[in-house]
Amino acid sequence: MARVNEHYAKLQAGYLFPEIGRRVRAFVEANGGEVIRLGIGDVTEPLAPVIVDALKAAADEMGTAEGFRGYGPENGYDFLLDAIREHDYGSRGVDVAADEIFVSDGSKQDSGNIQEIFGTTCKVAVSDPVYPVYVDTNVMAGRTGEADADGRYAGILYLPATEANGFAPEPPSEAVDLAYLCSPNNPTGSVMSKELLGRWVAWAREVGAVLVFDAAYDAFIQSPELPRSIFEIDGARECAIEMRSFSKRAGFTGVRCAYTTIPKELEGTAADGSRVSIRDLWSRRHATKFNSVPYVIQRAAEAVFSPEGRKQTAEQVAFYMENARRVREGLGAAGFTVFGGDNAPYIWMRTPDGASSWDFFDRLLSETRVVGTPGSGFGPAGEGYFRISAFNSRENVDEAIARIGRAFRALGTGS
Numbered sequence: 147m148a149r150v151n152e153h154y155a156k157l158q159a160g161y162l163f164p165e166i167g168r169r170v171r172a173f174v175e176a177n178g179g180e181v182i183r184l185g186i187g188d189v190t191e192p193l194a195p196v197i198v199d200a201l202k203a204a205a206d207e208m209g210t211a212e213g214f215r216g217y218g219p220e221n222g223y224d225f226l227l228d229a230i231r232e233h234d235y236g237s238r239g240v241d242v243a244a245d246e247i248f249v250s251d252g253s254k255q256d257s258g259n260i261q262e263i264f265g266t267t268c269k270v271a272v273s274d275p276v277y278p279v280y281v282d283t284n285v286m287a288g289r290t291g292e293a294d295a296d297g298r299y300a301g302i303l304y305l306p307a308t309e310a311n312g313f314a315p316e317p318p319s320e321a322v323d324l325a326y327l328c329s330p331n332n333p334t335g336s337v338m339s340k341e342l343l344g345r346w347v348a349w350a351r352e353v354g355a356v357l358v359f360d361a362a363y364d365a366f367i368q369s370p371e372l373p374r375s376i377f378e379i380d381g382a383r384e385c386a387i388e389m390r391s392f393s394k395r396a397g398f399t400g401v402r403c404a405y406t407t408i409p410k411e412l413e414g415t416a417a418d419g420s421r422v423s424i425r426d427l428w429s430r431r432h433a434t435k436f437n438s439v440p441y442v443i444q445r446a447a448e449a450v451f452s453p454e455g456r457k458q459t460a461e462q463v464a465f466y467m468e469n470a471r472r473v474r475e476g477l478g479a480a481g482f483t484v485f486g487g488d489n490a491p492y493i494w495m496r497t498p499d500g501a502s503s504w505d506f507f508d509r510l511l512s513e514t515r516v517v518g519t520p521g522s523g524f525g526p527a528g529e530g531y532f533r534i535s536a537f538n539s540r541e542n543v544d545e546a547i548a549r550i551g552r553a554f555r556a557l558g559t560g561s
Contacts, residue, residue, distance in 0.1 A: 153288045158297055162278050162523035166507075173511055182546045184473075184535045185517040187332070187491065189397045191465060193446075194458035197396065200449035204442035218438035220429075222249030222405065226444045229451040230405060234390065240377045246409055246425060248432050249439050249447075251402040253362045253391040258283040259435075260358055260387065260406070261324070263427040264414065268323035271303040273315050275333055275521055275528030277360070280326040296526040306527045307334060313485065313494065314338050317349035324356050327376075330363040333524045333533040334494040335486020340373045347376070350385035356412065356424065357386040362404075365395035365463050367489045383409035387424070394491065394537075396450045396459045403439050403447045466491050469543045470536035476547030477534070480554050491536040494521070498554065506532055514549040 163186050170181060193201075207213030221227065227244040235242045250256050258279050261270075270284050281302065284290060291300030298304050303322055305315035313336035314329075327346065329338040338346075350357050359376040367374055376386045388407045392398035408425040416422050439447075449455045474487035477495055487493040497506040503520030510516050510532075519535070521528030536543070 151286065153286050153290075156285050156290065156292055156299070157282060158293055161282070162519070165523070166517065166519065169507070170511065170517055179515065181511065181515045181517050182538065182542045182549075183517045184538055184543070184546055185519045185533075187394070187535045187537055188399050189394060189462075189466075190538050191397055191462050193397050193401070194450075194455065194462065196449050196452060196454045196458055197446045200446045201442055204445035208442065215441045218441055218444065220433045220436070220438060221245060221247060222439065223441070223444050226448050229448050233451045233456075235375065235377065238375055238378055240375055242377065242407055243410070247405050247407050248428060249403065249405045249444065250432075250436065251404065251439055252393065253360065253389045253404040253406075254279055256389050256404060256406045257326075257358065257360055259431070260389075260428070261287055261289075263424065263431055264324060264356075269301065269303065269321075271305060271318060271322040271325040271355075272525075273307045273327070273331070274298075274304040274526060275307060275524030275531070276326065277328055277332050278524060280358075281525070297522075298526055304525070304527070307331070307336070308527065309485070312336055314342055316342070317346050321353035322355055324358060325350065326358045326360070328360040328362075329373075330366055330490035330492075331486075332360075332363065332490075333492055333519065333521065333528065335488075335490035335492040336494075337367060337369075337372050337489045340371070340379065343373055343376060343379050347379045347382045347385060351381055355385065356414070357382075359386050359388045361388055362391040363394055363490055364390065365459070366467060366491050368467065369489055372489060377407070377409075383411045385412065387412065392447050392450060395463065396447075396455075397462060398447070401443055401446060403443050465540075466536045469538065469540065472543055473534050473536055473547060476551060480547075480551040482554075487536070493534045493536070495532050495534065497521075497530050497532050500530065503529055503532055510550070513553045514546070516546045516549060 166185050227247050230247055231242055261284055266288050270289055272280050285299055290302055293299050303318060305318060307313040307315050313334035364374040376382045376388050391404040408428050410425050412424040413421045414424050450459055470487040470491055473493050474484050477484045483496040485494040503522040507520045510518060519533040521531030
């Protein structure tokens, strides 16, 4: 019989979000009724009208002999690459070449797949708590040992993101090969300052590390002084990979479009010590395993950058950020200690009375019918915390906060 990849057996229980879904389904089956979901970070507002119009127009094009297109260019169509270069980079004073951008069907996939082009002996660093994909895919690839009693895998350097450091850790004192950074951070909602990001870039260049920078939530940054791209930092082109997504900024969670940027200056080493272009390795992987994002989707993504597209998607971001404000202030009024929610769509809160993250999840579900995300699902340092998402209707957000306020005020419970 075929041997399986035994590294999968190291993974801890089930993936976080399916486990949340399982518990919610069991609760609803036993108790009936509806719940308010502020857990998984899926958008709820419909696609902006200009995006829908672009989808329709591109579909009509595909229905004609003149406009039909089959396989698209591997990196993406020029019209989308040019829009990305102008609006995501040029507007921030960053120069990126078209052939350094790789359009894909999602940042989750890219952040999971990027590890394939690095050696299995590479040592990895992650902040803790962290988006689970960064850790789990490296476990699957065999870069780690078994997990300890706290859920930390041997071979991964965990950098605690705590209240003391504003949930944004400093570079480690030791060298690693790959370091995953996420800003705005999922799950804590923290954003790295330009000064801190500069220290990470300086460290990476000194030790020869590659920074994998996840900027999926950059559109939610409200403070103009905060960097939206790691390439705003001098020297980052020599040490960083950046990933961005249309999922949250433009509601593409069900449409799927993202991109990864890898500068030509970024290099790794082969077994014989020779220098190898990381961009060229990813290009080879991309061409081999991916057949491009559909034309109609790329036209929809292009529409995001149009004047009307920027206006309409900015209004949606503002809608979610108003939800975040209401959640943050409502939880604070109920006595909880809360973080985030000002430059990100997530609120990170302490669980009350020292409750574990999963115990609080069950309690919140049973007493208020509100679903959030246990902090421990993002890593051992997330224990004792809980993530609430701003992605839902205004009515549901207000109702959820009212329910939480009634339940916890009535019990005399804060944090």
